[in-house]
Amino acid sequence: MVKLNYEFLYVKPEDIDFTSREYLFSYPDRKALLIESIRELGLLNPPLLYPSEDKLCIISGEGRIQASLELGWKSIPALVFKEHLSPKELLLISLETNLWRGLNLVEKALFISKARAIFELREILAILPKLGLSPHPHWIFYLEKVSSLEDPFKRLLVEERLNPKVVDILVKLEWEERREFLEVLEKINLTFSEQREVLQALVDFQKREGLKGLLPKKLKETLQEEDPTTRKRTFLEILNQLRYPSYYPKQKAIEKLKRHFQGKGINIDFIPYLEKREVTVNFKAKNPQELEAILEFLRHEGEGLFRVFEG
Numbered sequence: 444m445v446k447l448n449y450e451f452l453y454v455k456p457e458d459i460d461f462t463s464r465e466y467l468f469s470y471p472d473r474k475a476l477l478i479e480s481i482r483e484l485g486l487l488n489p490p491l492l493y494p495s496e497d498k499l500c501i502i503s504g505e506g507r508i509q510a511s512l513e514l515g516w517k518s519i520p521a522l523v524f525k526e527h528l529s530p531k532e533l534l535l536i537s538l539e540t541n542l543w544r545g546l547n548l549v550e551k552a553l554f555i556s557k558a559r560a561i562f563e564l565r566e567i568l569a570i571l572p573k574l575g576l577s578p579h580p581h582w583i584f585y586l587e588k589v590s591s592l593e594d595p596f597k598r599l600l601v602e603e604r605l606n607p608k609v610v611d612i613l614v615k616l617e618w619e620e621r622r623e624f625l626e627v628l629e630k631i632n633l634t635f636s637e638q639r640e641v642l643q644a645l646v647d648f649q650k651r652e653g654l655k656g657l658l659p660k661k662l663k664e665t666l667q668e669e670d671p672t673t674r675k676r677t678f679l680e681i682l683n684q685l686r687y688p689s690y691y692p693k694q695k696a697i698e699k700l701k702r703h704f705q706g707k708g709i710n711i712d713f714i715p716y717l718e719k720r721e722v723t724v725n726f727k728a729k730n731p732q733e734l735e736a737i738l739e740f741l742r743h744e745g746e747g748l749f750r751v752f753e754g
Contacts, residue, residue: 447536448526451489453518459508460498465530466537468546468553471601473506474513481510491540492523493533499523502533503540530561535570542573548607549597551576552589559587588614595625604628606635609642616646620657627658630666631675641679644686659685690716693751700748707740711748722748 490504501508504521511519528536534557546554551574558567568578576582588610589600596613599605605628613621624642627633633641645657652659661681668674684691697713704711712723724741728734 447524449491449522449524452521452523454492454499454521454523455518456508456512458499459492459519460495460500463495463500464505465500465557466502466533467505468537468550468557469506469541470547470549470553471598472509474509477506477510478513481507482514486511486520489520489522491536492521493528494523503537531566534558534561538570538573546574547601548586548589549601552586555583555586556590559583585610593618593621596621599628606638608635609639612639612642612646616657620649623657626666627678631678632671633675637679641682644682648682648685661685687716693717696751700751704744707737709737709740713751717752720749720752 486507488504488507490507491502492499493502494500499521502524508519508521534554538554541550554574555567558570562570564580564583567583568580571578571582589597589607591614592600592610596605600607600610613624616624624645627641628638645662648654648659649657662678662685665674665678665681668677683694687694701711707726709724709726711725714721726737728737
């Protein structure tokens with residue numbers, strides 16, 4: 444990095460270019476977070492500006508500038524570069540001045556998308572460790588996908604309410620399909636593992652049935668259920684039924700059997716999707732009489748365990 448040469452100036456808002464975000468990647472808007480701090484303590488860390496044509500381009504500190512203006516400031520104390528710097532140097536300066544606070548996933552993605560336009564692949568790989576990532580091309584391609592997502596998904600990622608692993612699936616969908624999944628996320632509280640499983644199930648069913656949209660009518664109707672718990676249970680149950688139409692009746696039979704056997708202190712388990720014809724049976728007996736009673740129950744009821752494999 445070159446030694447920086449800049450001067451401290453008070454800059455008027457009309458001299459700043461607020462339309463260019465060539466070197467900015469803060470997300471989401473940090474103005475609201477900074478207003479109170481600047482009101483109480485002032486602007487402790489002046490923003491960096493670079494002369495560009497007839498205005499000053501923001502290199503870092505956009506949120507600080509916006510917060511100061513919101514507080515009614517007529518001019519902004521800033522550090523203005525006095526020498527020519529290349530786009531590569533300016534973007535790296537912007538990165539270095541933001542690393543102290545830790546970048547979220549979306550900010551890393553927005554930075555990489557800007558870097559791709561001016562850096563060679565090998566140069567970006569060398570930068571990745573600064574972002575806490577291994578120098579592997581996979582991260583570049585993944586972060587570009589994150590950058591391409593619409594704002595609602597970016598916000599969910601920043602708020603850690605969207606599983607980052609579903610990004611690869613989401614970017615392959617049309618916007619209307621992503622919008623449908625967004626509605627699912629808004630209406631149903633899914634864990635990260637459930638998000639991935641549900642999205643993949645919806646995509647698989649869509650391909651199998653040749654649907655235009657992502658959500659079948661039955662599933663759309665469940666999203667209107669008022670009770671959140673009932674809404675989620677019904678949605679997942681119908682999705683499972685649509686995804687595995689031949690297995691679903693057997694799954695319901697298994698659930699009934701489990702309840703029946705648990706009533707006698709016996710736990711039973713089947714290989715997922717009945718891929719093997721075997722049943723695991725677990726129970727505890729405190730004395731020979733309990734053991735004999737359990738074995739007698741199994742002699743009479745055990746045959747029913749294997750009927751689920753038929754048909």
